[in-house]
Amino acid sequence: MNDDDDLRERLRHADPAASLPPAAPDQVRQLTEEVMSRNHTRRWALPVAAALVLLAGGTAWAMTRPAPVEVPTAIATERPDSTGRTDLTDKTVTLTANGAAAKCIEPTADRLSEISDFAFEGTVGKVENDVVTLDVTKVFRGDPATTVQVEQSADHSEANEKFAVGKSYLVAAAEGRVLICGYTGPTDGFGLRDLYEAAF
């Protein structure tokens, strides 16, 4: 394959990682530890409905034990399989799947303020084809908007709590992603309004 050396060399010249410094040993250790402690939990792209499940039960998030790892946006447990169940009434966080506990870190106003670029309060006007339309009543952060549409993922239809028509919600987002794990939920959810008032 010597004939291809020139081509390979030329490609290597354009390697974007050529000047990437190696990871610091501390970082490597930390990452390794984090991963091993996050057994059976996984990050979901945008489980809006599941996010609301995390909040359901009102005090659920407040009771959440701080997880060993801080997560910028969202971590939810795996979708309940046939043996798993999602218990919405229990006061402790019991969004369970395969026996693992939800690993959301307790939400804080500082964190909310730090990571969100858009936050508002709105009332659900309609839900059509999994698209939730909220009429904005207050914008805490970000450009003014009168209506917001959120696509409610059909992947999580097994979640009992979804955006309900006529109900008011506090929603925070960063770069177009809804923040879950205690940062988005019904306005009357325990402590959520206080969190928003403190953050913005």
Next chain:
Amino acid sequence: MDTRRTRFERLAPEVIDAVRRYLARRTDPATADDVLSETLLVCWRRLDEIPEEHLPWAYGVARNCLANAERGYRRQFRLLSRLARLDPPPSQTVDGPEQTVDGPETEDDDLTQAMKELTVKDAEILRLWAWEDLPPAQIATVMGITANAASIRLHRAKQKLRDALEKNRKNGDRAGHEQPTERRRS
């Protein structure tokens, strides 16, 4: 459990280093961080399935996780993109994994252009060959194809890249564009 941990701890530094590079070549730093964690998590969960040659396997996982992340970003982008007057997220979140953002700018414009003209798979095979330095058998593991197929595809991809470079060079000459030809490396 302890032996599991020990094995993972032994494996992790090399995987982290390699996958970090793999991702830095293919996506923006924030996505790279996320996908690296996700990849490691899969490695940890499926530790027992990791073959002796663990790097190609880990690249394969990273490749899938990255594709998932990109799909997720596109979905999330749709999700709130209809927000009235909300600033759109940076454009790279809706672009395909092919685009490398925030990496050092590659100056070889001819090459960049030629790579863009290849299919996604062909371009990826060439990157795995040149950047990750993998032989066809290991490229096969990453791509989930047979070694024989990888060998053939790599051969063809090289040829296609040469053809694209040559075609663009000729076009450049004909159109009198001095830039592409001048920047061509011999």
